[in-house]
Amino acid sequence: MIREHFEFRQTIATILADEPRHVAAAKAGMLAARHEVERQIALDPYFAATFEPYAPKDPERTVARMVRAAGEAGVGPMAAVAGAIARAGVEAMVEAGASFALIDNGGDIALVSDRDLTIGVYAGASSLSGRIAFRLPPKSDILGICTSSATVGPSISFGVADAVTVFAPDPAVADAWATAICNRITADDTSVLDALPGTGVRGVLAIIDDAVIRHGDLPRIVRAKVDERLITAGRPDPR
Numbered sequence: 743m744i745r746e747h748f749e750f751r752q753t754i755a756t757i758l759a760d761e762p763r764h765v766a767a768a769k770a771g772m773l774a775a776r777h778e779v780e781r782q783i784a785l786d787p788y789f790a791a792t793f794e795p796y797a798p799k800d801p802e803r804t805v806a807r808m809v810r811a812a813g814e815a816g817v818g819p820m821a822a823v824a825g826a827i828a829r830a831g832v833e834a835m836v837e838a839g840a841s842f843a844l845i846d847n848g849g850d851i852a853l854v855s856d857r858d859l860t861i862g863v864y865a866g867a868s869s870l871s872g873r874i875a876f877r878l879p880p881k882s883d884i885l886g887i888c889t890s891s892a893t894v895g896p897s898i899s900f901g902v903a904d905a906v907t908v909f910a911p912d913p914a915v916a917d918a919w920a921t922a923i924c925n926r927i928t929a930d931d932t933s934v935l936d937a938l939p940g941t942g943v944r945g946v947l948a949i950i951d952d953a954v955i956r957h958g959d960l961p962r963i964v965r966a967k968v969d970e971r972l973i974t975a976g977r978p979d980p981r
Contacts, residue, residue, distance in 0.1 A: 743842075747974075750776060753827060756974040758844040764835045768845055771834025775804040775827045793818040804830055807914040814941050815918035817925070825888050825917025828852035832884055832913075841882075846974045850888040850920075852913040855881050862968035865905035865949040866894040875966035876907075876947075886913025890924035900925040902950060909945040909960065919943050929953040 746757045746765050753776055757768045782805045783790045786798055789805075795813040798805070807829070808822040815821070828847040835843035836854060844853040851861065859878045865871040876887070889907045892899040899921070906924040910916035919941065926934040929950045935957045938946070945958035 748772070753824075754848055754974060755828070755831070756846040757831070758842070758846075759835065759840060760842050761840070764838055764840040764843060767834040767838035767840070768831040768843065772827050772831040772845070772847075774834075775830035778802040778804040779808075779823060779827070790820055791818075793821075795819070807912070808918075811912065811914040811918040814915070815922040817918055817922050821921040822914040822918040824848055824850035825852065825886050825913035825915070829884060829886065829913040836884075848974055849891075850886070850913065850917050852884060852886055853881065854884055860964070860966065861887060862966050863889075863905060863907060863947070863949070864894065864968060866891060868904040868949050869952050870949055870954065871904065872968035873966060875964055875968065876961040877964045878961050884911065884913070886910045886916030888913060888916035888920040890917075890920035892924055901927065903927055903948050904951065905947075905949045907947045908943055909958075910941075910943045912942055915942045919946075923948065927955065929955070932957075 744759045744765055748755045748757055748769055757765050759765045789798055796819055797809050801809055804826050807826045808819040811822040812819040824847040828845040828850055829852045831845045832843045832852040841856040857880055860875045862875040887909055889905055891905050892901040893904050901924045903924045906920050908916040908920040923934050927948050932955055945960035947960060948955040
């Protein structure tokens with residue numbers, strides 16, 4: 743298996759693939775998606791600045807995915823940018839013939855897989871950080887696994903959770919809802935989860951200090967020892 747680091751401006755990603763041509767396809771797909779987002783920002787800087795849902799006129803495909811996902815989650819469209827770009831990269835890999843394709847875009851993952859995978863959970867100072875993981879069976883359709891944190895990394899959050907991981911078929915949806923849930927959830931108030939039916943979100947795992955909140959359909963959780971050197975650290979969104 744090939745593991746390759748990729749950086750372009752704010753996009754900092756890890757690509758996992760079986761063949762070099764699939765890595766090249768991932769980079770091309772992510773770059774094309776980034777250019778769509780950059781064109782939108784150049785035309786309308788408010789698109790990158792707002793923390794509220796926003797619907798520009800005639801968006802391109804990646805931007806449209808961001809807008810739709812963020813609108814449902816009640817956040818700004820840039821909250822879905824990492825998941826949407828990761829999805830574009832994996833789609834390009836699949837179009838190039840890949841049956842195994844994974845892009846970790848700063849903690850926001852898109853994948854298809856012909857094998858079992860173990861995805862570790864990093865949750866900052868929580869005692870559970872690096873000690874648990876999801877065990878995923880093979881998945882022929884794209885799956886998004888996106889994580890937001892109020893205590894780890896440079897992304898803007900208004901919450902307190904150490905990690906909120908969201909599973910959804912659309913990585914942009916998983917990304918937007920990870921942000922929305924992380925902004926609002928606490929150990930004593932999980933009411934934000936009541937809004938999830940009908941959104942496409944399949945499951946949520948939230949870690950707040952040593953408290954664990956589970957919701958929906960999650961993969962099997964196993965004990966693990968996460969190698970922090972494999973974590974893909976991202977830069978803040980350009981807001």
